[in-house]
Amino acid sequence: MKKDFLYNEIAENIAEKIHSGVLKEGERLPSVRMLSREHGVSINTVKRIFLELESRSLVQSKPQSGYFVSPLNYLKLPLPESSQPLLTLSSNEPNELINKVYSNMGNTDLTLFSIGVPSGNLLPLAKLKKEIVSASRELREGGTEYEPLQGNLKFRRMIAARSLAWEGHLSESDIITTSGCMNALSLCLMALTKPGDVIAIESPCYPGILQLTLSLGLQVMEIATHPVTGIDIEVLKSIMPKIDIGLLVPNFNTPLGYCIPDKSKKEIAELFSQYDIPLIEDDTYGDIHFSQKRPKCCKSFDTDGNILWCSSVSKTLAPGYRVGWVAPGKYKEQILRLKLIHSVSSTSLINEAVGNFLMTGKYENHLRRLRKTLQENYQNYAVIIADHFPFGTKISRPQGGLALWVEFPKEIDTAELYNYALQHQISIAPGRMFTLQDQFQNCMRLCIGLPWTEELGQKLKLLGSLSKKMKQNLAGNK
Structure with missing residues (x-):
């Protein structure tokens, strides 16, 4: 306890000095060894402190040079407003806008701020190719046979082992492989709902989830969220008697990137258990955390198998491999039955290769680099937005x-900005895509999974310039 107290005290002391301006932007911090001697703590403790401060975007490391105070201008930018969707059943899907944006997928002539996947330049492509070759040698018949319905055993064991990091305590028998996370979500919804059922989701929400729910004839109730703490628990409590199922993304929901606090995750799990309503948890982004420790899931607090935990490697390792899974709890037989009907088997070769990649530790090494890159990208984006976007x-x-x-600002319509930016080879994701209601027209989502280059920075500055011109033109027309 004393060590934890010292850890928190030192971290908060440095953070306060940065926020108050005692430690200036760009200033070098004391070395790891110096802080260790000064406070009488281990070098590992000091390294943990710096990692914590990095996760809060307060410091940044420079190889061979040490730790420095991050550029902080962007931290002065206010947070977006909490969402306030109407508690009504919604179905006004922006189909034309969604189709227009996603038709750009794979277009190498565009700067795709709009597509939420990591660039291939950030992925271990050569190592993955080697694993595919190795898997084709190891598997019977070169991986051409059907694998068991529940999925590749090695891969399921690796996912189960990784669940210990967030106190999931799963075994390989708890997991079913799927063709990506969207396939897992689809199987869960098909197994547990019927047309006309009411589903609770966060607002804003990933467009693919909105499209999936409507395609199954479900009625959507959007729940208010805060940009840092996520879903409004009190609102959720108020609508529990009106819903048949929930689908939440508690860890780094796209587009806001919040992480619901553990206390709230526990409360959510207990709430759905109390009402005996199934909760589908999309944890696609759970491994891409900027803090020192992997966050827990709602599934961490599941005591009766009521939560169906879904994820994939699509946002971390290989989008095109379509490797996903679900731990469906007490709904396992329903999911297996539907998987047999809809896909018979997962892809043997790919699942074996990814299982090997996880087993050798290569995945965790890759994740450490990816997390650091994404966090640095966020900081780079934010600095440019602070300097080049409209007041x-x-x-x-x-x-x-x-x-x-x-x-x-309210007067900027990002659906119009999308058309304007596209003329300059830039694609964005307008905010209206992330809701079924009349909201978020002045918002947009930017993907931070692109490799940072001077050219990318210039494109972001151009996007800021275009939005400024748009605002000026609107003011001039009044």
């Missing part, structure tokens, strides 16, 4: 994931 712009402060949410 009054607000941004989220993602605690992980791939998304940055930008809220412009």
Whole structure:
């Protein structure tokens, strides 16, 4: 306890000096050894402190040079407003806008701020190719046979082992492989709902989830969220008697990037258990945390198998491999039955290769680099937004994931900005895509999963310039 107290005390002391201006932007901090001697703590403790401060975007490390106070201008930008969707059943899907934006996927002539996946330049492509070759040698018949319905045993064991990091305590028998996370979500919804059922989701929400729920004939109730702490628990409590199922993204929800606090996750798990309503948990972004420790899930607090935990490697390792899974709790037989009907088997070769990649420790090494890159990208984006976007712009402060949410002054319509930016080879994701209601027209999501280059920075500055011109033109037309 004493060590934890010292750890927190030292970290908060440095943070306070940065916020108060005692430690200036760009100033070098004392070395790890110096702080260790000064406070009488171990070098590992000091390293943990610096990692914690890095996760809060207060310091940044420079190889061979040490730790420095981060550029902090962007921290003065206000947070986006909490969402306030109407507690009504919604179905006004912005199909045309969604189709327009996603038609750009794979277009190498565009700067794709709009597509929420990591660039191939950030992925271990050569190592993955080697694993594919190795898997084809190890598997019977070169991986051409059907694998067991529940999925590749090695891969399921690795996912189960990794669940210990967030106190999931899963075994390989608890997990079913799927073709990506969207397939896992789809199987869960098909197994547990019927047309006309009411589903609770966060607002704003990933467009793919909105499209999936409507395609199954479900009625959507959007729940208010805060840009840092996530879903409004009191609102959720008030609508529990009106819903049939929930689908939440507690860890680094796109587009806001918040992480719901553990206390609230526990309360959510207990709430759905109390009402005996199934909760589908999308944890696609859980491994891309900017803090020192992997966050817990709602599934961490599941005592009766009522939570169906879904995830994939699509946002961390290989989007095109379509490797996902679900730990469906007490709904296992329903999910297996539907998987047999809809896909028979997962892809043997790919699942074996990813299982090997996880087993050798290569995945965790890759994740450490990816997390650091994404956090640095967020800081780079935020600095440019603070300096080059219109006065009054607000941004989220993602605690992980791939998304940055930008809220412009009310007069800027990001659906129009999308068309304007596309003329300059820039694609964004307008905020209206992330809701079924009449909201978020002045917001947009930017993907931070692109490799940072001077050219990318210039494109972001150009986007800021275009939004400023748009605001000026609107003011001049009044």
